[in-house]
Amino acid sequence: MAQGSGRRPLVADKRYPKGGSRKGGGSTRRASAKAKKPEAGGLLARLFGGGKKPPSQKRAAPRKPKPAPRRSGRAKRGVLGVMLAPFRWAFRLVWGFAWRVGLVCTGIVVLAVGYQYAKLPEVAELLDGRARGSVTLLDEKGEVFAWRGDQFGGVVTTETVSKHLKNAVVATEDKRFYRHFGISPRGIASAVRINLSEGRGPLSGHGGSTITQQTAKLLCLGQVYDPDVWESERAYEADCRKGSLWRKATEAVYAMAMEAKYSKDEILSIYMNRAYMGGGAYGAEAAAQRYFGKSANQLSAAEGAMIAGLLTAPSSLAPTNNLKRSQDRAATVLRLMHEQGYLTAEETRLGQTNPAELSEAADARAGGYFADWVMDTVPSYFGDQTSEDVVIRTTLDQRLQTAVEEAMKHVFSTKVREGSKAQAAIVVMSADGAVRAMVGGRKTRVSGVFNRATQAKRQTGSAFKPFVYATALELGYSPLDKVLDAPYCLDIPGSGEWCPQNYTRKYYGEITLTQALRDSLNVPAVKISEAVGRDLVRRVAGDFGIDNEMAEGPALALGASESTLLEMTGAYAGILNGGSSVTPYGLTSLSLVGDSEPLMGSSGGMGERVIRPEAARQLVWMMEKVIAEGTGQRAQIPGWQAAGKSGTTQAARDAWFIGFTADYVAGVWMGYDDNTPLTGVTGGGLPAEIWHEAMVRVHAGLEPKPLPLQEPVPVAVPQQPTSERGNRPRLGQELGRAVDGILRDLFGN
Structure with a gap:
């Protein structure tokens, strides 16, 4: 078309992109398009009945900036970042694992706590935590002195x-x-x-x-x-x-x-x-x-x-x-x-x-050795394993208990060298075997420890000799009968010749049985034992309560057998009570709390007769001489008659003193736990002094009573002399009469 016509060329407005035409003039076209756009929108709205409201104008989206070219990972992190990358990865791995495991564990703990919560009882059910019952021990007066359980x-x-x-x-x-x-x-x-x-x-x-x-x-x-x-x-x-x-x-x-x-x-x-x-x-x-x-x-x-x-x-x-x-x-x-x-x-x-x-x-109320011993004599289901509350009434006399504890402390503090490890034990009982006081070691107020009064089996030494003479008296010997104290030997099968010696290494010729016991001479004791028979001596001692295996050889008469202090004291109680056996006891009754009737009664007491009352009284007379004139003079109690016997074993490993008044029997043992020999101690020494201190305190305030003794009447019938070596003495006429009497008692007429 000619240029002068003034008409626009036939070119579509949107043929080219918003950025403009290929050759310029784009700005004019863009302005024209913007100017006409609302009109076109309005036309479309009218064509399709879009309503009266004009459509909003949509703004063009801003142009996005062109991204910068990406750098490589190595350039972005640097050398340190590259080195730490494995650790970051590991941390993310561990953390991811840990929080998941923690979450699971927390859930388990919550469930476990909830389970235990559901099982918990009410508070009132948890307050008494005892697995066992209690044992309350009362003394002879009914006063509480110890608790157990x-x-x-x-x-x-x-x-x-x-x-x-x-x-x-x-x-x-x-x-x-x-x-x-x-x-x-x-x-x-x-x-x-x-x-x-x-x-x-x-x-x-x-x-x-x-x-x-x-x-x-x-x-x-x-x-x-x-x-x-x-x-x-x-x-x-x-x-x-x-x-x-x-x-x-x-x-x-x-x-x-x-x-x-x-x-x-x-x-x-x-x-x-x-x-x-x-x-x-x-x-x-x-x-x-x-x-x-x-x-x-x-x-x-x-x-x-x-x-x-x-x-x-x-x-x-x-x-x-x-x-x-x-x-x-x-x-x-x-x-x-x-x-x-x-x-x-x-x-x-x-x-x-x-x-x-x-x-x-x-x-x-510590109870000490006595309470421990009583508990040991009670069946476990009423004692340390009881599920009930039990009350035990005992024979303990708290005054006497205090007396023997003070006596022990006094002697060890004043007459035993400082640092000595020597031990001692004391038992006091009545003539019927009722134990009134007990100390099982130098530490007096302790519980649950080794009790030397009841658990230590030691050789008895000369404290055994009264049972040799008891056997002889039962068979008709008189305390005034005589025996020859001179060198004496026996042939022991398998061992050869055995020759006992006196402690003094001296011999005293012809002496009475009373003198032999008073001075604790060994040779006469062995001779009497061999004369009456070891088996019979063993039997008499056993019947009196020495319940242990006794020596088989002639050393039996010298106390080669072992026994406990409690047994020995009980055996001496049998001599005091007139010749009847005794079972030492501490329990008199056992009952449950709230019950009026006891479940158990006394656990011991007097038993069968062992020797005749006359023989027992004569033996008491002989033993009174031991304290009045012999080896036990340190045991004398002013104003009181007392009888007893000392005992010292080989190498002085054990020292004993056991004796009695008309009211009480007391036994004392002294020695080392490891059998170390005592230095300068015999039964008539420190043990006799402990016995004296204890018995003086025990008898404080009591009225003196005479011993049940019987002085022998001299008999005109001559006794057969004792043989010098190996042969038993022949029994005299008194022995024959005694045997006849025993046979009549056994078989009648």
């Missing part, structure tokens, strides 16, 4: 106990008790650190356990004793106290369940009721009564600290075992209470300078 004084709570006891327990056992959720990660970490620093395993020694965990352990994690599962209650308790990693984990779960179920004060109440606090006491009330003779709500700061201090080692720290050690521990507890704000500085000072002391009743 598991004592439970009654239920206490955090509201009813002394605040000092409650605070002392928290300060000592778990100072963060009211702030944790059952377990203390900080406490566990501290315990592991201490154990490792002391060269132990991480779980050995300090446990870092909270009060809640300790309570869980006391509850045995909810497991109840089942005899079909455990061999004994001891095995059950050992299993409850295992310290394995699995056990610790289970204990932590149980503790958290308790925290969810019970309040803090309820948990602390369970702990204070079930914890063992030494001396057979379970729970705060029993401990307060046991040691201080008062209720747990009356305890002072010093007393509360002492009880709380027992929790770490109740048996060794019990004040009835070692009061000084218990007081030292209480001083530490008082310091902890001050540091944690429970006590002022002045209260702490007063408690430490005035430590708690045992009450008189508590000190007297």
Whole structure:
């Protein structure tokens, strides 16, 4: 078309992109297009009935900036980034694994806590934690002198106990008790650190356990004793106290369940009721009564600290075992209470300078050797394994017990060299075998230890000789009969010749049997034993209560056999009571609490006659000479007749003195536990002095009584002389008459 026509060329507006035509002029066209666009939109709206409202104008999208060329990974991270890349990858892997495992473990713990929570009983069912019953021992007057078994004084709570006891327990056992959720990660970490620093395993020694965990352990994690599962209650308790990693984990779960179920004060109440606090006491009330003779709500700061201090080692720290050690521990507890704000500085000072002391009743109720011995004579189901509360009435006389303890201490403090390890034992009984006092060692107020009065079997030495002479008197010998004290030998099959000698290495010629016993001469004793027959001597001694295997050879007469002090004292009681056997006993009745009728009666007493009363009274007359004129003169009691016999074994390994008055029989043994020979000690020495000191105190305030003795009447009938070597003496006419009398008693007419 001609240029002058003025008409636009036929070119489509959108033939080229918005960026313009190929040759320019794009700006004019863009402006024209923008100017006409709303009109076109309006036309379309009208064509299709779009309504009156004009459409919004859509703005052109902004042009995106052209991205910069990507750099390589090495250039982006640098050398350090490349080196750390594996660690980043490993961390992401471990973290991803850890949080998933943690989530699973948390779920398991929550389920376990919920399971234990559902099993927990009400608080009231958990307060009495005794596995066994209690045994209360009464003396002859009916007064309590000892407790055994598991004592439970009654239920206490955090509201009813002394605040000092409650605070002392928290300060000592778990100072963060009211702030944790059952377990203390900080406490566990501290315990592991201490154990490792002391060269132990991480779980050995300090446990870092909270009060809640300790309570869980006391509850045995909810497991109840089942005899079909455990061999004994001891095995059950050992299993409850295992310290394995699995056990610790289970204990932590149980503790958290308790925290969810019970309040803090309820948990602390369970702990204070079930914890063992030494001396057979379970729970705060029993401990307060046991040691201080008062209720747990009356305890002072010093007393509360002492009880709380027992929790770490109740048996060794019990004040009835070692009061000084218990007081030292209480001083530490008082310091902890001050540091944690429970006590002022002045209260702490007063408690430490005035430590708690045992009450008189508590000190007297240790029981000691006598209580241990009585418990050993009781069937286990009524004794240390009882599930019931038992009351045992005994023969103990507490006045006499104190007397013999004081006598023991007096002699060892004044007449035994300092540092000596020598031991001694004393038994006092009535003529019927009722034991009134007993000391089994130099430490008088202890329990659960070796009792030398009842458990030590030692050679008796010359203390055995009265049974040789008892046999002779029973067969018709007279105390005035004579025997030749001269060199004497016997042929022992398999051993050769044996020649006994007197202690003085001297011989005294023809002497009476009374003189031979008075001076404890060995040769006459062997001759009499051989004359009457060793078998008969053995039988008489056994019938009197010496229940041990006796020596077979002629040394039987010199006390080569072994026996206990209790047996020997009981045998001498048989001489005093007129010749009847005696079974020493300490129990008079046993009953259950609340029952009016006893389940058991006396466990001993007098038995059958062993020798004639006349023979027994003559033997008492002979033994009275031992104390009045012979080897036992140190045992004399002013104003009282007394009879007895000393005994010293070979090499002085054992020294004895046993004797009696009209009221009491007492026996004393002295020696070393390892059989080391005593230095310069014989039965007529220190043992006689201990016997004297004991019996003087025992008879204080009593009216003197004469011994049941009978002085022999001289007989004109001459006795056959004793042979010099190997042959038994021939019995005289008195012996024949005695044998005839015995036969008539046995067979009549």
